[in-house]
Ligand SMILES: [Zn+2]
């Protein structure tokens with residue numbers, strides 16, 4: 001079994017180095033990307049949507065030119081184990097999801113997916129074997145057309161300098177930046193900056 005241009009084993013080592021551990025979700029995600037690509041035209045520019053934040057985005061970033069940073073991968077966090085690759089300008093594409101109805105035969109995958117086994121009882125090698133043996137058979141594949149609002153780059157509008165922190169922020173957020181409006185992830189207010197380390 002190949003995952004896009006990689007052998008299964010090579011893909012496993014990529015997952016280890018990029019994701020930090022051999023996450024079954026990223027392995028499954030790799031198969032899903034491969035399933036989608038094989039149904040898309042060979043030529044063309046495709047953007048991606050992941051319907052969960054967990055694991056799947058890393059598979060897309062490993063196997064496609066789409067990343068969160070370049071804006072070609074969007075996460076629409078619905079909590080569904082699904083992704084779509086779609087034609088950048090027209091929006092037509094292929095959605096792939098892990099289908100619970102097709103998991104009967106695959107006890108280890110099902111236990112992992114529904115988190116029905118404590119970690120200590122999971123058998124990672126058996127799980128990987130099942131992912132590999134199951135191949136395409138556990139996924140649902142659909143033709144989709146994404147909403148026009150997902151086509152093209154998100155519009156950022158103008159920027160302003162926040163009078164409280166002195167940093168730039170999207171002007172449409174109001175008179176001060178969202179961090180100064182109370183959404184900062186840091187404790188206390190951050191004051192001053194450290195000297196340059198040379
Ligand atoms: Zn993980």
Ligand SMILES: [Zn+2]
Pocket residue numbers: 162163164165166167176177178179180
């Ligand atoms: Zn501010």
